[in-house]
Amino acid sequence: MKKIGIYPGCCFQGADIHNYDITTDFLNRMGVEGILLDRAACCGGGVIDETNKKIVYGLNARNIALAEEKGVDLYTPCNTCYMIIAKTKLALDSDPGLKEKINEILAEEGLEYKGTAKIYHTLNLIRDFIGMDTYKSKIQRKFEGVKVAPYYGCHVLTPNEVALDDPENPTVLQEILKPLGVEVVEGYQNEQTCCGYHARFTDPEQKERLAVKPLEGAKEAGADVVATPCPLCHKAMDGYEEPILQVTQLINVACGATPKDAFWDLNKTEVKISFS
Amino acid sequence: MKKIKYTAKIKRYNPETKESYWQDFEVEVEDSLTVLELLMHIKDKIDASLTFRAFCRSAICGSCAMIINGRAGLACKIQAKDKIKNGVIKIEPLHHLPVVKDLVVDQEPAFEKFKKVKPYLVPDPKVVPDNNKVESLVLPEEFARYDKQTDCILCMACYGQCNALEGDEKYLGPFQLTKVFRFIMDTRDGMDVEERIKLAEDHGIWECVQCQMCLAACPKGVKPGDDILELRRIAKDIGEENIATRRAKFWFATVFETGQIDKWHLPEVAFGDEKGKAVTKKLEEEFRSRGMKEDEFGPKPFPGIEKFRNFIKKLEKEL
Known part of the structure; x- marks a missing residue:
């Protein structure tokens, strides 16, 4: 059985x-x-x-080192964790001096950042680690006729150096949605507008103004539900007129879980879609 | 030279009829063209009315910023063949600025905001000599603090793709805020840091959503999003008290204590009022209704947390 390290973010x-x-x-x-x-x-x-941006490199070198200690790659479903950890990996792998300094401090905890662990997010985990064929083979039932609007969220596509797909023409989320039997709604208004999550505690009104925009675009394009890989986007965008789910919540149900097992019932905006 | 065929899908705007529409241009051109050269080819050979702004062709004047396949950049710096997706390259004007004609935007609103942040050096008489016979020295290590930020060419690519502007059209903008950081870091600047921060706060640093689009857009590798985090840090360090600085202090403190941010008490602490308390209370009710026990409400230190705290202290000191 393949193994992966689950990174527990907030x-x-x-x-x-x-x-x-x-x-x-x-x-x-x-x-x-x-x-x-x-x-x-x-x-x-x-x-x-x-507080101190240098701490961020250390924190994530340590997080990656914990995966390496266990001999596994690191997986987080969160877009922001993915972006920040991937950025740290890039910084350490391209700066031997920084890596050495951090490793000196890490050694006191018996840890070492080697740079061997890969960083995965749900999207590239399915594509590159699980494999699309294996993924498709696990799907037991389909959401026939359900219109789903893919919403990537920012941090899997920006900045460019950590983007896990072509940021100008991303297709991985659509490719993951299609085997679920859904009709993918693409090119809707504001599909790339930020959900505003990170302004929740800096300027809450800014978050409110932004979160609704992609949802309105998806609704106008006729989507029954929006699907995002990111738990933070989900949190920011749930509670408006158009429902949103995490893509893993759809996948789990397609693979046999009940909607309740996949926590659809915790949504503030109820998801009303059928499956066969 | 190899020729390739593709479609240039260009967003056009006719100011006389106020009509905005996409127009497809089928081209067969050398594969070595930049996007700017592609536009020049179309203007020269297909439609002389196509309008765009350009000058140096060398990614230094900052005139030709536009949105290419949904991403802002300089037309003169980007190879057209790299941008052909399914036989099409999509070109449109920068967002958040009024379109004058086709790909030309009116930069004035962004420059007005730029002027608001006083984007110039106010010489500190204690540092800058009062005559021009003596040099005003800046040491290399002093300059290094804002060297990258001086690379900004005011092309407005970052502005044309900013998500914060999507939420508030009065938002100052990424390059404007980078400039504030640049002058705060300048050892010759005499304006009070408090004053510079105040200028950066009005529809500014707290509205940024950290989407990282400005980092992706900048043709010079400037990172306005990162500079905004630095401005927030400075605001906090000079004693600014607001929801964001309370959140930042609490975030660091709880990560130091437990390894994780305490999202249970975060609303209460960040809002710092009855409303915040109510949010935290509501969370508690939700936890209980889901059968959670109180010790599951927030993060608990993991085994070996003392070593982790020492690690953080060392990072602060030695890195």
Whole structure:
């Protein structure tokens, strides 16, 4: 059985604790053993930078080192964790001096950043780690006739150096949605507009103004539901007129879980779609 | 030279009829053309009315920023053949600025905002000599603090793709905020940091959504999004008290304590008022209704947390 290190970001905590169950259920159904990186720490969330940006490199070198210690790659479903951890990997792999300094400090915890672990997010995990054929073979039922609007969220496509697909013409999410039997709604208004999540505690009104925009675009294009890989986008955009789910919540149901097992019932905006 | 065939899909705007539409131009051209050369070819051979702004052709004057396949960049710096997707290259004017004609935008609104942040050096009389016979020295390590930021060519690619502007058209903009950071870092600048930060706060740093689009857009590798985080840090360090700085302090403190941000108490602490308390209370009710026990509400330190705290302290000190 393939193994992957599950990085526990803040999206697995408190009111979002069900995201951990969604993630482990998803991995089980894909035939992947998830190994929790239990001493992992916050990626910084783009907020620790406001205290000291150098700490962010150290935190994530340590997070990656924890995966390497267990001999596994690192997987996070969160767009922001993915972007920040992938950025750290790029910085360390291209700067031997920085890597050496951080490794000196890491050594006190018995850890070492080697640079061997790959960084995965749900989208490239399915495409590159699980493989599209295996993924498709696990699907047991389909959402026939359901119109789904893919919403990538920013941090899997920007900045360019960590983008996990062509940022100008991304297709991986559509390719993951199609085998679920859905009708993919593409090219809707504001499909690339940010959900505003990261302004929630800097300027809450800004978040409110942004979150609704892609949803309105998807609704206008006739989508029954929006599908995002990112738990933060989901959190920011749930509660408006148009429903949104995480793509893993759709996949789990397509692979046999009940909607309740996939926590559809926790949505503020009810998802009313049928499956065969 | 190899010739290739493709479609240039260009967003046009006719100011006389106020009509905006996409027009397809079928081209067969050398594969070595930049997007700007492609536009020049179309203007020269197909439609002389096609209008765009360009000058140096060398990615330094900053005139030809536009949106190519949904991403902002300089037309003169980008190879057209790299941008052909399914036989099509899509070109449109920068967002968030009024279109004058076709691909030409009116840059004035962005420059007005630029002027608001006082994008110039206010010489500090304690540092800058009062006569021009003596040089005003800046040491290399002092210049390094804002060297990259001086590479900005005011092309407005970042502005034309900014998500914060999508939410608030009064938002200052990425390059404007980078400039504020650049002058705060300049050892010769005499304006109070408090004053510069104040200028950056009005429809500014707290509205940024950290989407990273400006980092992707900049043809010079400037990172306005990162500079905005630095401005927030400076605002916090000079004692600014608001929802964002309370959130940043709490975030770091709880990560230091437990390894994770405490999202349970975050609303209460960040909002710092009854409303925030109510949000935290509501979270507690939600946890209980889902059968969670109180020790599951927030993060708990993982085994070996002392070593982790030492690690953070060392990073702060030694990195």
